[in-house]
Amino acid sequence: MNTKIISLLGLVAILFSSCQKGLTDKQKEEYVIKGKEIAQSTVKKLGSNLMKHMKEGGPQQAIPFCNTAANPLTKEVAEKYNVSIKRTSHKIRNENNKPNEKEDEILNQYLVSLLKGEKLKPIVSKDQDGKVHFYAPMKLEAKCMACHGTVGKEVTIKTDSILKSLYPNDKATGFKVDDLRGIVNITFNN
Numbered sequence: 001m002n003t004k005i006i007s008l009l010g011l012v013a014i015l016f017s018s019c020q021k022g023l024t025d026k027q028k029e030e031y032v033i034k035g036k037e038i039a040q041s042t043v044k045k046l047g048s049n050l051m052k053h054m055k056e057g058g059p060q061q062a063i064p065f066c067n068t069a070a071n072p073l074t075k076e077v078a079e080k081y082n083v084s085i086k087r088t089s090h091k092i093r094n095e096n097n098k099p100n101e102k103e104d105e106i107l108n109q110y111l112v113s114l115l116k117g118e119k120l121k122p123i124v125s126k127d128q129d130g131k132v133h134f135y136a137p138m139k140l141e142a143k144c145m146a147c148h149g150t151v152g153k154e155v156t157i158k159t160d161s162i163l164k165s166l167y168p169n170d171k172a173t174g175f176k177v178d179d180l181r182g183i184v185n186i187t188f189n190n
């Protein structure tokens with residue numbers, strides 16, 4: 001092969017691999033904006049419904065709502081934006097929300113950042129299949145504590161027994177306000 005062709009092939013290979021790897025900073029920024037919008041719209045949808053049930057019937061009514069309606073409501077938002085949405089945590093309540101390897105890595109990264117007192121920022125990355133993911137931290141707020149705070153304190157014994165009956169392996173109590181509760185992973189389909 002002559003050297004010109006070889007160098008041309010080399011160039012093509014470099015271009016191709018950089019495409020494969022690559023999201024430019026500008027693309028990342030765009031995904032962060034989109035991801036934030038989708039995450040906010042999920043929080044709004046879940047939060048307003050959750051608070052309505054909390055007001056009407058306390059944790060007793062709101063927990064079954066989280067158990068049965070959180071996923072269909074999240075799915076509604078996901079379909080609207082053509083993405084999939086997963087909530088996961090280092091301390092899970094529902095086993096179906098278990099983190100995968102990448103999510104584990106990001107959870108650990110956020111936990112370390114928190115210890116260092118750093119501000120947690122969303123992360124955009126591409127997986128091996130070329131799909132783009134938006135990861136963002138979810139922190140505990142005062143309104144989460146009735147179901148994720150300390151048992152016997154914010155979480156009443158009665159609430160804990162309802163939680164235990166639905167989630168025998170519940171690890172999602174004992175949090176304090178501003179602790180990392182988990183992350184959201186938004187996967188873009190296109």
Ligand code: HEC
Pocket residue numbers: 050054058059062063066067068070071087088089091092093094095097138139140141143144145146147148172181182183
């Ligand atoms: C009324 C009780 C209640 C309140 C209030 C509540 N949660 Fe939950 N949370 C639950 C239940 C029940 C589940 C399990 C849902 C399921 O089965 O998928 C859950 C699951 C989660 C998960 C998914 C990961 C896992 O552990 O399975 C995250 C993340 C989460 N909650 C964050 C929050 C945050 C942040 C707030 C406050 C803004 C909040 N929750 C308020 C009851 C509650």
